[in-house]
Amino acid sequence: MEYKDYYAVLGVPKTADADAIKKAYRKLVRKYHPDVSKEADADVRTKELNEAYGVLGDAEKRAAYDELGSAQYRQPEGGGFRPPPDWGSGFESADGGADSDFFKDLFAHVGGGRRHGFAMRGDDTHAVIEIALADAYHGASRTIGLRVPQADEHGRVVTRERTLDVTIPKGVTEGQQLRLAGQGQPGSGGAAAGDLYLEIRFAEDRRYRVEGRDVYQTVPVAPWEAALGAGIEVATPSGRVSVTVPPDSQGGRKLRLKGRGIPGTAAAPAGDLYLLLEIALPPANTPQAKALYEQMARDLKFDPRRGL
Template identity: 40%
Template sequence: MAEDYYSVLGVPRTAKPDEIQRAYRKLARKYHPDVNREPDAADKFKEIGEAYDTLSNPETKARYDRFGADYRQYAGGGGRSGRSSGRSGPRPGPRPGRGAYGNAHTDMGGDVDWEDLLGGWFRQQARGPAQGADHEAELWLTLEEAVRGGRRTVRLAKPDGKSRDYDVDVPPGVLDGQRIRLAGEGAAGREGGPPGDLSLLVRIQPDTTYRLKGRDIHFDLPVTPSEAALGAKVKVKTPSGPVTITVPEGSSSGRRLRLRGQGMPDPEGQPGNLYAEIRVMVPPRLSSKVRKLYEQLGAISDFHPREGIL
């Protein structure tokens, strides 16, 4: 015995029969060699079966709990014997059948039904129609394409190295990380079985102007000093189309203006908002006339933005 049977199944020594069976079913499903192709899967599966075979039987479990690794040398709970009786050791190996490790109803594991345990995996391996495998690919969209949605034609490389065009209906407001499934566009089925699906993982390209946070869209709104001071109506482009933003008078850089419901659409709920953050900009170079006007403004203005701070 390479390891304590309780440790092999990952259960405490106080585990009840149903806990032992649940642990065994989970591990057996994971390590069955017809499912798990790891090099040590067969040995692990055999070890799991041996542990369950011993602990699932009250007689052998009692001897194991008392004598540990030497439990096979004891029979009837007391006398030492060169051979153990009853279910004192692992059962014989799996009976011949489908696959290298027995058929769907192999005797390994007592009352465990392998057809149920592996969820019909063996049925899928039998000859006959079977659904094709699903394929996955990434679908890159601009923010504007994600906001507006609509039909797009995308060219994707197939597993055989060739390319193919697909018509994709992009729902308005799709978010990064969501998936669009194209039914029947995966691998061909076997022996007349239905094809698999193509799953497109949406990726939204970073944008130099707009920042997407959930379904809210943020961007910087440059305004002139006069627009910030006097207020203005500013027409700007957004991913969903042009809008007019009202800049209140006396707006300083950092002020955030919200346009409710103008962000990313939500087909099933409330759309996001559009947030414009004021950025007061000054010209890098001034003409002599404009310079004089700024000088006059500075001379008569009683505004002190650093009062009480510096």
Template identity: 45%
Template structure:
């Protein structure tokens, strides 16, 4: 018996070549839009069932692979007969298997004839009970959300507690978008790096039908620093030296985020030469701390005194150093 072909990619509004992550994003967006708890239109329930059926197939790489074997030439609503032996060659798993949908359905009706012709109606536990009376067992976990938090390098180095205010969106029971301000006390872990995220469990999007809230992830951006450059967990500091300090060697004080240290400058140090202070970069509570790299920058007086000029003239006369030869 022929059934009507269902184009699951068209149902979710995605291309056949998209990755699994895009399928999940498309499903979540449509499921929130047509969820009967927030969408009271007459078509919402049927549309929601179509979305769940499509996701039930496309969310699982193996099911999706077998579905794709039917080919891309089929159009939604065309008469279709499963290939001979399809139901005996492919077992898509029984209720309670891996990869369950994120919604629980307790309404009337079931899978489409197309689905049952291909998979025998064994899509998974969340659709068990579709043929019974509606039990109002809708539930979906809230979506994870992400925001950006800007902090100083000192806060990232030492750790801190910051008060921030974020504008959060939520969907009302009437399906409207509500924007609210919410305050958070955020603990900045010591040694956090640029681009890392702080997880605030249960502070994301609201769940539907009693589902748990999602998480809120705060992406850390460290403000530019007037003294140090940040490269991962390593820091760079530009150290100005006089020509005689570089030529003769010296001991100079270098600032670090944990306090000043004395650095020994070897005789003959060149401009742009890099000296390392091991372990003086960003701390790492669970690993090896970063390093502080001191980059030498040889400087001369812009307005030398008369005596300094005399000494430089004398040096020019007696020195045999020829840097360009």
């Protein structure tokens, strides 16, 4: 039997990695698909490509094929190709009814001579899901809509809407990916579907800044609370908390609440919540307020630009 170079069929070197092989296969199969190609041999080329990828796209089959391609299994003087005894045990052949003699001979004795459909796992898909920061503290359930490509009854790729119920676990962080097994692209030939990866993104909220599991929250305080000290109540993502503002606090002072950041997981401890004090000045929009500001200006002799 004549040796068939599957690497040449796909136009890749023997050192090509799995991604390069898949990319080459998809490019060529799109080019020669009978529905779109004007090439006279499009159907034959498509079958050759499917046959080649059926072997090189499977790590175990590729390893065995590479072994078969070594010089020790070639007949001398171009006499064809001779597989080693008992080669192929444990592999399945590709379907299609028109495999090359080379492929048939290699896989004829596999599985007791039975021929099975060519199977390929579906592709993984990726999407972004936007959640509120509070969802990372408490967990949540969301229903999301996805536009995904699927093959219709004629084998053409179309875009369809699908909805999916998603559980947001407590303690997720921005950029983390949630894996939903089997929710990616469907497989072919009865193979498993790929997975769906949802990347977490926090909805914009001017009150908070998030760094990993640490959360920074701006908290307005009155001038007298900052100057004299005060006990205040603050609404945080985890609920309301009582906080002591130390006397003589300046704007920008940072109060740390240990463990009040995004909750921890088995792999990472909880973050901290940092309250950034911001001095909020009452408006001088009444005669009384203006009088108080004028009295402060006379009595305090305060120069905020001293030393500049």
